[in-house]
């Protein structure tokens with residue numbers, strides 16, 4: 001009897017073991033969720049990377065962006081995830097894109113004043129030292145003139161300034177350092193101008209069909225001056241001021257430009273409209289404004305490709321981008337980005353760009369890397385258009401509204 005019971009127990013245990021093995025092997029087979037038949041979805045499931053253009057993305061029709069996920073940043077639109085059939089699905093963290101809150105823009109130039117130290121040393125302090133000499137003879141005045149010219153103030157403004165200084169110093173007689181500083185401050189301010197409208201116009205307007213249209217800003221300039229960076233920084237400035245922004249990546253020449261812009265946008269929650277590499281910039285710009293109107297955005301910022309002012313074909317293309325955008329309504333601001341370190345060269349660029357698209361404001365970038373702060377004066381004279389923003393570094397919040405008083409104070413020191 002016992003033998004029979006033992007035999008039964010062994011049989012039961014053996015059966016159990018066999019069925020257990022089968023189940024676990026089935027489970028193992030289920031584990032890798034075999035990618036189901038979704039052939040054309042290009043987005044890789046977990047961590048796609050920007051710029052992975054290795055294989056052509058299956059000739060998709062041109063789509064407005066937002067699906068390209070960036071390293072380290074979640075995609076702004078969460079539903080774009082293709083995954084579906086995975087079995088017991090763990091509660092996936094929604095990977096909220098950490099949208100940054102940029103610093104307010106008020107007083108930025110004051111905060112960034114030390115970045116102007118190179119200009120400060122050669123222009124402001126240089127002038128003060130020379131003016132403080134006991135005898136202001138011809139040689140000293142020549143040195144003053146040279147200092148201004150070296151700082152790229154330009155010939156005509158330099159002569160004007162020297163003349164006025166000579167006159168006022170004569171009237172002043174003996175000079176204390178405070179008097180000299182005040183005098184120089186006043187004259188530099190006169191040269192730069194304090195009553196120009198330096199605000200970037202982004203007010204909404206009325207579109208061609210009577211609908212509300214976002215403020216439209218185009219950013220133009222030659223290669224490498226900092227257009228994309230400036231567009232990104234400007235988006236932050238606007239977001240900091242409480243505006244919603246759509247970015248148009250109309251720089252289709254430089255492969256990384258759209259990715260770069262999109263990264264800037266994602267950091268502050270701004271959508272980027274982009275097209276295929278080498279695509280038609282005018283149609284991307286057009287789509288960006290269309291998107292801006294559709295989503296009721298406050299401002300659309302359009303980054304354009306860098307182009308040499310000497311290439312007429314490219315300059316014509318820029319004119320076309322603007323005209324096409326204007327089919328929606330007015331372009332409210334055309335910002336010319338000039339690299340302050342290129343000095344007088346920038347003036348020629350300014351002139352030609354001004355002829356093709358009506359420049360309404362100048363952004364002087366890389367002022368942190370040059371002793372030639374005087375270019376502010378020269379370029380305004382050349383174009384008759386005010387400097388509205390200055391770039392003082394590569395940091396995200398290193399773009400400052402241009403304030404003449406703060407600028408001059410930074411140049412000559414307190």
Ligand SMILES: Nc1nc2c(ncn2[C@@H]2O[C@H](COP(=O)(O)OP(=O)(O)OP(=O)(O)O)[C@@H](O)[C@H]2O)c(=O)[nH]1
Pocket residue numbers: 221222223224225226227228229230251254257305306307364365366367368369390391392393394398
């Ligand atoms: N130091 C400094 N660097 C800047 C400033 N603005 C832009 N840059 C740098 O200049 C370089 C070029 O900037 P981009 O924005 O890529 O220039 P871009 O005009 O869009 O270039 P293209 O599309 O090739 O014409 C980048 O390394 C920026 O970080 C600034 O104010 N100061």
